[in-house]
Amino acid sequence: xxxxxxxxxxxxxxxxxxxxxxxxxxxxxxxxxxxxxxxxxxxxxxxxxxxxxxxxxxxxxxxxxxxxxxxxxxxxxxxxxxxxxxxxxxxxxxxxxxxxxxxxxxxxxxxxxxxxxxxxxxxxxxxxxxxxxxxxxxxxxxxxxxxxxxxxxxxxxxxxxxxxxxxxxxxxxxxxxxxxxxxxxxxxxxxxxxxxxxxxxxxxxxxxxxxxxxxxxxxxxxxxxxxxxxxxxxxxxxxxxxxxxxxxxxxxxxxxxxxxxxxxxxxxxxxxxxxxxxxxxxxxxxxxxxxxxxxxxxxxxxxxxxxxxxxxx
Numbered sequence: 001x002x003x004x005x006x007x008x009x010x011x012x013x014x015x016x017x018x019x020x021x022x023x024x025x026x027x028x029x030x031x032x033x034x035x036x037x038x039x040x041x042x043x044x045x046x047x048x049x050x051x052x053x054x055x056x057x058x059x060x061x062x063x064x065x066x067x068x069x070x071x072x073x074x075x076x077x078x079x080x081x082x083x084x085x086x087x088x089x090x091x092x093x094x095x096x097x098x099x100x101x102x103x104x105x106x107x108x109x110x111x112x113x114x115x116x117x118x119x120x121x122x123x124x125x126x127x128x129x130x131x132x133x134x135x136x137x138x139x140x141x142x143x144x145x146x147x148x149x150x151x152x153x154x155x156x157x158x159x160x161x162x163x164x165x166x167x168x169x170x171x172x173x174x175x176x177x178x179x180x181x182x183x184x185x186x187x188x189x190x191x192x193x194x195x196x197x198x199x200x201x202x203x204x205x206x207x208x209x210x211x212x213x214x215x216x217x218x219x220x221x222x223x224x225x226x227x228x229x230x231x232x233x234x235x236x237x238x239x240x241x242x243x244x245x246x247x248x249x250x251x252x253x254x255x256x257x258x259x260x261x262x263x264x265x266x267x268x269x270x271x272x273x274x275x276x277x278x279x280x281x282x283x284x285x286x287x288x289x290x291x292x293x294x295x296x297x298x299x300x301x302x303x304x305x306x307x308x309x310x311x312x313x
Contacts, residue, residue: 016080016152023076023148026141027069033138034062034069044134051129057273068102071095072145079152085160096153097254097297101262103146104255109221110139116217164307165250169235170242179237182299186237189295190230196260196288197226199281210285222260222289229256229292233299250303253296261293 036043038059045051051058075095078084084092173179202208204219232253235241241249268286271278278286 026144101258165246182237186233193292225259229296233296257293257296260289264289
């Protein structure tokens with residue numbers, strides 16, 4: 001997809017330079033811990049932790065997560081440097097969607113856990129997983145990363161592609177072939193989301209245990225993002241909420257789809273590499289979240305592709 005860009009003012013404001021510095025600095029605690037663990041340190045890892053049982057696997061996972069968090073540094077530079085304006089839309093949108101998907105559940109879920117559970121977490125089969133201070137330091141850094149990177153991306157996207165979501169939902173053309181394709185995809189995404197949504201609700205009520213003792217509050221967070229993804233896609237495809245700015249359902253679909261697809265994929269991968277054998281319920285739930293998230297993402301892609309490609313003068 002080729003999207004013409006709107007004129008962009010030259011130079012980078014002091015505010016954006018500050019946000020760039022904040023985003024990069026917020027990566028340092030996590031990167032430092034991961035590099036220390038790769039080097040053999042047990043900082044923040046209690047004796048008896050399952051993390052000490054699979055050293056090679058954990059070294060590989062830590063290396064992968066170092067690259068993932070380093071991507072935040074690259075994105076912060078891309079969103080604030082002149083060369084970032086020349087990057088292909090897809091080359092920026094995909095890693096930003098992944099970053100939003102991985103950071104958004106933490107940004108919502110961790111403060112909620114602090115309020116409801118005092119920040120306790122990270123236990124598996126009754127054994128200590130990580131020291132509580134690790135979660136506080138790392139997740140606080142993730143929240144700052146998400147806020148800074150999200151603010152930078154919002155400004156960048158508004159300047160470069162803001163013409164694609166101007167106006168209100170009621171002003172969108174209806175009845176066209178692209179709109180009908182979006183509707184079919186949105187309906188499919190909603191139907192697929194029913195199963196993981198129902199399972200998450202059962203877990204939140206204590207009737208099922210999908211994540212081996214994970215906090216029930218996080219199950220509610222997953223339901224929240226599933227609802228946001230499906231609602232945003234539904235509004236875009238069926239032109240519901242006619243008085244809403246187009247940016248509202250687009251943001252719901254973007255954030256929700258990334259959260260349910262990317263986080264489910266990451267947790268599913270973590271379960272597999274840990275040596276545990278996922279249950280059928282786990283497989284179906286995570287697969288349902290990923291499929292639903294990708295379908296909603298395709299609604300977004302179709303919607304943006306079919307908008308006028310030239311910025312209005």
